[in-house]
Amino acid sequence: MKKQKAFENFIHGIFLILGLITVGCVLLITLYLVVAGIPAIRKIGLKDFLFNPKWASTASEPSYGILPFILTSVYGTAGAILIDVPIGFLISVYLAKLAPAKIRTVVSGAVSLLAGIPSVVYGLVGMMVLVPGIRNLFHIPDGASLFAAIIVLAIMILPSIINVSITALEAVPKEYEDASLALGATPVETYFKVSVPAAKSGIAAAVVLGVGRAIGEAMAVMMVSGNAPNLPELFGSVRFLTTAMASEMSYSSGLQRQALFSIALVLFLFIMLINAALNFFLKRSKE
Amino acid sequence: MRSVNAQINAIRKMKIVLLRVLCGISAAFTCALVLFLLVYIFAKGIPNLSWELLSTEPSYLSGTIGILPDILNTVYMIVATLVFVLPLGVGAAVYLTEYAQNKRIVAAIEYAAETLSGIPSIIYGLVGMLFFCQFLNMQTSLLAGALTLVIMNLPTVMRTTQESLKTVPQSYREGAFGLGAGKWRVIRTVVLPGCIDGVITGCILSVGRILGESAALLFTAGFAHALNGFLEGLGSAGATLTVSLYVYAKEQGEFGVAFAIAAILMILTLLVNLLAMLVGRWFKRRQKL
Numbered sequence: 001m002k003k004q005k006a007f008e009n010f011i012h013g014i015f016l017i018l019g020l021i022t023v024g025c026v027l028l029i030t031l032y033l034v035v036a037g038i039p040a041i042r043k044i045g046l047k048d049f050l051f052n053p054k055w056a057s058t059a060s061e062p063s064y065g066i067l068p069f070i071l072t073s074v075y076g077t078a079g080a081i082l083i084d085v086p087i088g089f090l091i092s093v094y095l096a097k098l099a100p101a102k103i104r105t106v107v108s109g110a111v112s113l114l115a116g117i118p119s120v121v122y123g124l125v126g127m128m129v130l131v132p133g134i135r136n137l138f139h140i141p142d143g144a145s146l147f148a149a150i151i152v153l154a155i156m157i158l159p160s161i162i163n164v165s166i167t168a169l170e171a172v173p174k175e176y177e178d179a180s181l182a183l184g185a186t187p188v189e190t191y192f193k194v195s196v197p198a199a200k201s202g203i204a205a206a207v208v209l210g211v212g213r214a215i216g217e218a219m220a221v222m223m224v225s226g227n228a229p230n231l232p233e234l235f236g237s238v239r240f241l242t243t244a245m246a247s248e249m250s251y252s253s254g255l256q257r258q259a260l261f262s263i264a265l266v267l268f269l270f271i272m273l274i275n276a277a278l279n280f281f282l283k284r285s286k287e
Numbered sequence: 288m289r290s291v292n293a294q295i296n297a298i299r300k301m302k303i304v305l306l307r308v309l310c311g312i313s314a315a316f317t318c319a320l321v322l323f324l325l326v327y328i329f330a331k332g333i334p335n336l337s338w339e340l341l342s343t344e345p346s347y348l349s350g351t352i353g354i355l356p357d358i359l360n361t362v363y364m365i366v367a368t369l370v371f372v373l374p375l376g377v378g379a380a381v382y383l384t385e386y387a388q389n390k391r392i393v394a395a396i397e398y399a400a401e402t403l404s405g406i407p408s409i410i411y412g413l414v415g416m417l418f419f420c421q422f423l424n425m426q427t428s429l430l431a432g433a434l435t436l437v438i439m440n441l442p443t444v445m446r447t448t449q450e451s452l453k454t455v456p457q458s459y460r461e462g463a464f465g466l467g468a469g470k471w472r473v474i475r476t477v478v479l480p481g482c483i484d485g486v487i488t489g490c491i492l493s494v495g496r497i498l499g500e501s502a503a504l505l506f507t508a509g510f511a512h513a514l515n516g517f518l519e520g521l522g523s524a525g526a527t528l529t530v531s532l533y534v535y536a537k538e539q540g541e542f543g544v545a546f547a548i549a550a551i552l553m554i555l556t557l558l559v560n561l562l563a564m565l566v567g568r569w570f571k572r573r574q575k576l
Contacts, residue, residue, distance in 0.1 A: 004469060007469075007471070008469055008470050008471060011470070011471045011474075012386055012470075014378070015378055015381055015382040015385075015386050016382060016386065018374070018375055018378025018379050018381075018382055019378070019379045019382030019383060019386075019387065019392070019396050020392075020396065021375055021379060021441070022379060022396055022399040022400050022403060022441055022442065022445070023395050023396055023399040025399070025403060025438045025441065026399040026402050026403060028414070028418065029406065029410070029411075029414045029438075032414045032417050032418060033410070033413075033414065036417060086313075087313045087316070087317075090309050090310045090312075090313040090314075091310070091313045091314050091317060093310060094310035094311070094313065094314050095314070098307070098310060099314070103314070106318065107314045107317065107318060109560070109564070110317055110318045110320075110321040110322075111317060112560055112563075112564075113321055113556065113557065113560055114317070114320070114321055116495050116499065116556040116559060116560050117324065117499070117552075117553065117556055118498065118499030118500075118501065118529050118532075118552050118556070119499065119501065119502075119529075120499075120501050120529045120530075120532045120533045120536075120549075121324075121328065121532070121549045121552055121553065123533070123536070123537075124532065124536050124542075124545055124546070124549055125324060125327065125328065125549075127536065127537075128331075128542065129327070155320065158317070186299075186303055188303045188306050188307060189299075189302075189303065192306060212405050212407075215407070216406070216407025216408070216409065216410070217407070218407065218408070218409040218502040219501045219502050219529075219533060222537070223533070223536065223537055242407065242409045242502070245409055245413065246409055246502065246505065249413075249416075249505075249506055250506070261413070264409075264410055264413050267407065267409075267410065268406070268410055271405055271406060271407065271410075272402075274405070275401065275402055275405045278401075278405070279398075279401065
């Protein structure tokens with residue numbers, strides 16, 4: 001009997017360890033980013049690092065200001081979200097409430113395919129279709145620009161926004177809708193004026209999730225944004241926080257390499273903020 | 288009075304029609320976009336697919352490109368990642384649903400899982416490089432890449448397993464306990480067989496993510512194209528299909544090869560999505576019985 005108990009405790013211990021591995025991973029990631037990211041910030045100075053608009057890591061007198069990357073990431077994300085909010089909102093209401101079953105199957109199949117396409121494939125199509133298209137349409141020397149990145153990001157984060165919004169809309173109690181219908185509102189009016197306000201926290205969570213996806217995307221953006229460390233301009237070549245790391249990591253050394261780790265730390269802080277906002281909205285939508 | 292009412296009604300009707308039309312346009316736009324992507328990639332990629340491309344390795348001597356090593360590396364990556372992530376994810380889910388009583392620990396684990404699923408892959412790549420490649424001295428290798436992907440996919444497997452564990456009726460567990468089974472025996476004989484749905488769903492989702500992942504692998508698994516066996520391959524650097532697409536398109540300007548890989552990736556993505564849909568339907572039907 002005693003032996004049995006000891007054995008059960010042993011198994012319990014093993015499962016506890018397996019459960020705590022996720023926590024360990026988060027701690028490990030945080031620890032590594034902080035330890036690797038702090039030295040360069042201390043050497044460069046926090047203010048200079050965050051607000052100096054000049055990044056010239058390989059110059060003879062190097063300058064490590066990541067303001068262009070921060071602004072580009074913020075503008076790029078904002079642009080993609082601006083495009084996606086109306087489209088995603090309409091599609092989610094349509095799929096969750098209005099669409100006939102057959103159309104719903106087709107459209108949601110298309111949306112989940114969109115979610116599954118690898119980011120490098122988006123990058124490739126963007127490089128071959130979008131970039132030349134923008135160059136010809138707007139008569140600029142190079143189409144690889146913030147604008148191209150915004151469009152690619154908008155397409156890539158659309159599925160996340162749609163899926164979370166649909167879940168929120170489907171969770172609206174049927175009584176709300178029935179009451180509105182009984183009072184004489186048409187179905188379309190009911191869905192837009194009753195279901196949507198009832199699901200607003202969930203829809204907000206969907207948008208925040210989209211922000212997180214957009215700010216973290218690296219490969220597709222790298223292939224279409226031109227990659228020059230300029231302050232953001234809609235039709236200029238730009239570099240994001242993510243692509244700043246990816247593009248110099250392979251040949252960097254010394255302070256330059258440490259500065260790349262500091263960029264990762266900044267990006268990580270952004271993501272943690274976004275996660276906190278996401279949790280806030282998800283919790284509220286559950287209530 | 289009546290004419291005012293009629294006017295309001297007309298405006299109301301217009302609004303309704305307008306909203307419906309806008310909804311339809313958005314949905315049609317998305318479908319058109321997907322259709323365009325499929326047609327464009329297949330039209331550009333399939334003519335470049337050849338048996339020679341699929342079955343050889345790149346050769347500087349003859350100047351030919353082959354993607355067999357990349358295909359094998361992708362397979363190795365998927366196998367190695369799943370081997371590690373399945374026990375970890377299932378174990379964590381079993382702990383959460385069967386053992387955990389301390390609410391704080393549960394909250395910590397769930398918060399950690401949510402955080403992990405929000406972290407961008409480029410950060411995984413960076414930490415993977417620092418921890419697995421440098422600190423644990425694995426160098427740039429498929430194994431280091433796979434372990435990085437294990438952390439990335441852990442929340443997915445954990446969540447799908449948790450969902451399916453919730454559908455195992457409490458009475459089954461009570462029945463087993465009532466017959467005198469110990470906790471581990473109940474888990475082994477009642478709980479684990481019940482979560483097979485979740486494990487399979489988690490596997491499919493993970494395979495999809497591993498197929499599409501590139502940023503996390505660039506600095507952990509590298510971009511070599513050498514032809515290796517499984518164990519040998521795990522220890523050496525190697526590009527998966529996505530990484531080699533990036534290298535061929537961005538660094539080498541070999542767009543034909545890049546599109547051929549893109550076509551393969553699209554076919555695989557379609558297959559993974561189809562499989563996920565079929566399996567999901569099948570499980571739902573079985574649950575109803």
